[in-house]
Amino acid sequence: MLDADVCARALGARDPRFDGVFFVGITTTRIYCRPICPARVSHEGHRRFFASAAAAERAGYRPCLRCRPELAPGRGLVDAVPRLAHAAAFRIAAGALNGQSVAQLAREFGVGERHLRRALQREIGVSPLELAQTHRLLLAKQLLADTRLSVIQVAYASGFQSLRRFNAVFQERYRMAPTAVRRTINGDSAGSVAAVRRAPTVKPSSEAPNELVSLTLGYRPPLAWSVFLDLLRREAIPGIELVWGNRYGRTVRISGCTGVLFAEDASPGVTTYTLRGAKGIFRVAVSSSLVPALMPLVARLRQLFDLDAEPAVIDAHLTQGGLGALVRARPGMRLLGALDSFDVALRILLREGTRWEATAAERAQRVALALGERVETGIDSLNRLAPTAERVADAGTRRLIALGVPNRRAETIVAVARASADGALCLERGRNVSETRHALMRLGLSKRVATLIVMRTLYWPDAFPPYSGNDVDARSLRAQAESWRPWRAYAALHLRLNEDAKAAASPSYRSRRC
Numbered sequence: 359m360l361d362a363d364v365c366a367r368a369l370g371a372r373d374p375r376f377d378g379v380f381f382v383g384i385t386t387t388r389i390y391c392r393p394i395c396p397a398r399v400s401h402e403g404h405r406r407f408f409a410s411a412a413a414a415e416r417a418g419y420r421p422c423l424r425c426r427p428e429l430a431p432g433r434g435l436v437d438a439v440p441r442l443a444h445a446a447a448f449r450i451a452a453g454a455l456n457g458q459s460v461a462q463l464a465r466e467f468g469v470g471e472r473h474l475r476r477a478l479q480r481e482i483g484v485s486p487l488e489l490a491q492t493h494r495l496l497l498a499k500q501l502l503a504d505t506r507l508s509v510i511q512v513a514y515a516s517g518f519q520s521l522r523r524f525n526a527v528f529q530e531r532y533r534m535a536p537t538a539v540r541r542t543i544n545g546d547s548a549g550s551v552a553a554v555r556r557a558p559t560v561k562p563s564s565e566a567p568n569e570l571v572s573l574t575l576g577y578r579p580p581l582a583w584s585v586f587l588d589l590l591r592r593e594a595i596p597g598i599e600l601v602w603g604n605r606y607g608r609t610v611r612i613s614g615c616t617g618v619l620f621a622e623d624a625s626p627g628v629t630t631y632t633l634r635g636a637k638g639i640f641r642v643a644v645s646s647s648l649v650p651a652l653m654p655l656v657a658r659l660r661q662l663f664d665l666d667a668e669p670a671v672i673d674a675h676l677t678q679g680g681l682g683a684l685v686r687a688r689p690g691m692r693l694l695g696a697l698d699s700f701d702v703a704l705r706i707l708l709r710e711g712t713r714w715e716a717t718a719a720e721r722a723q724r725v726a727l728a729l730g731e732r733v734e735t736g737i738d739s740l741n742r743l744a745p746t747a748e749r750v751a752d753a754g755t756r757r758l759i760a761l762g763v764p765n766r767r768a769e770t771i772v773a774v775a776r777a778s779a780d781g782a783l784c785l786e787r788g789r790n791v792s793e794t795r796h797a798l799m800r801l802g803l804s805k806r807v808a809t810l811i812v813m814r815t816l817y818w819p820d821a822f823p824p825y826s827g828n829d830v831d832a833r834s835l836r837a838q839a840e841s842w843r844p845w846r847a848y849a850a851l852h853l854r855l856n857e858d859a860k861a862a863a864s865p866s867y868r869s870r871r872c
Contacts, residue, residue, distance in 0.1 A: 617645025
């Protein structure tokens, strides 16, 4: 059964994630459409919602000629432009046009430059270069406000190819020189940011490097940060990651730059590092060596911590779907994303299907220690990078078996590594979810493992990994999960955490721990 209020909100959002989940029939025209139809939204009293196209036609409605319901979900001509614009906008925000032309970006998506320009103009209202310019200027303004980097460092870190160009564009767009931003802050007319600049450097210990650049990222509260930290702690690999107190740290290599980063929730009531009047503030400190790669790094951090989620909407939807008790226990739950897509895929492949969690953790640690590149970060507990696809592919099946990986799983891991290294498999946000999942399954992955990988690397909030219990329970859960669309991945996470809590409270679990 469809909830009319939920469908109405989805229809108003025109988000492609809702496409194919339901159809809307217009009583005055007797036409039914997809929720992404570009036609003007009808009056709420003239709508009926259907779970399928067949149900709409059975009720006497005919398909819309503009949005073509027969092409749902996500493959029709009408939504090709929105999907392309969304994917391109994410890539531009990550710095895709820094040193690369629009034509090159268009080729990555398999479309013409003119078509890409039209798509962004239609959906966002600006050209690709204008969008890139805005992202560069906003990052530059933040670096000027929040850090002590020199102006020339800020210019190159924010994607400009020359200092002269940076000064000219900044002056033209903001009607002030870049240095004027700092003079304003030093004068304390922007004291909300000055508080962050005066905050002590994020350090796990005295071993931390002295040169860290601090940034603040916004999110929509609430954020279940303590629960999120527990998820990170479960799969943290010593040498690559650490979780201590309220903070998370790890090594990273991105765009040829290597260093460490630390992250924490800095909202009021969580730590003292707050912005005046702010409610959802996330604080990140990165090595100065990572400054040249800040644009792609910030984009991936937002994906890793799911900072762009709308928890109020998601929690309300899941509450209406019968998960109110679980949502109230963990309000603002976020999905684990991916900072390094192959690293996430490798961890899932090493852990899934292993009965004992400790065994899976030891196996992942052995592989990381053997195949991950050692780096000098100034922190003894963060001294190794996650294994890359190239290093795993070069190691081969025999090496993985020698490290304790089962034969068939080792073959699958090497196949995924080779496909990733060759470019045949791309686990990046913006790629087609269905095609990527089927590509993984062709490499020997089960449907469940392929779904988990795609959910995290491509950010698929409606993913629902197949249930591993008996057939009756699986069918019942799948039927119930229909009411949780399009945020079934959040529902699955709530269910998993609830089951883990029950298992941890059982006497048998406590005896095994002892």
